Amino acid sequence: MNYLPKKLNATAIIAVFAYQLVFPQFSYASVLDNFISQDSILAIVNSPQAIIFDASSVELSTKLPVSTLRKAHRKVQVSVTAYSSTPDQTDSTPFTTANGSQVRDGIVATNFLPFGTKVRIPELFGDKVFSVEDRMNARYYYKIDVWLPTYEAAKNFGIRYVEVEVF
Secondary structure, three states, X not given: OOOOOXXXXXXXXXXXXXXXXXXXXXXXXHHHHOOOOHHHHHHHHHOOOOEEOOHHHOOOOOXXXXXXXXXXXXXXXXXXXXXXXXXXXXXXXXXXXXXXXEOOOOEEEEOOOOOOOEEEOHHHHOXXXXXXXXOOOOOOOOEEXXXXXXXHHHHHHOOEEEEEEEO
16 A cells, blocks of 8 residues: 555655754654665756656665574474376366465475475575475375476486474
8 A cells, every 4th residue: 555645745755854854853854765765866856846756666675684594493204205286196286285375386285284384405405495385195294295397307306215304
């Protein structure tokens, strides 16, 4: 939802910045800094007429933090297999996971962890992080199934007993 009006005039912008100078403990101007670049601010201040502001054309100046490798909460030894999106390996909707998302790289199926749990299988995939978004047949409890795009890749993966890091 965009909270900025479609038209901003130079007087309103200058008033916000003047307020920031007088009352620095209140950070209203920093909110505008996230939506308006410095060049746009100079254009507003130097222009006596009202301007039309299109938020979709302005890049945000804030950046998301970069995630670092986290330490695993626990490590478990489980058998890891692979599956692909074929009806004989899944159900009648092979491209939809048990939690309703579409299959993609980085999905695993397991019954012993809740949906959304992040796991890493360092011995097989290095630092790649997988998300639990699918389930297996109820008879397979303590096992992880990695989604692969082709039936041949899943079949060639085989069964491997490795350590899995759970986050």
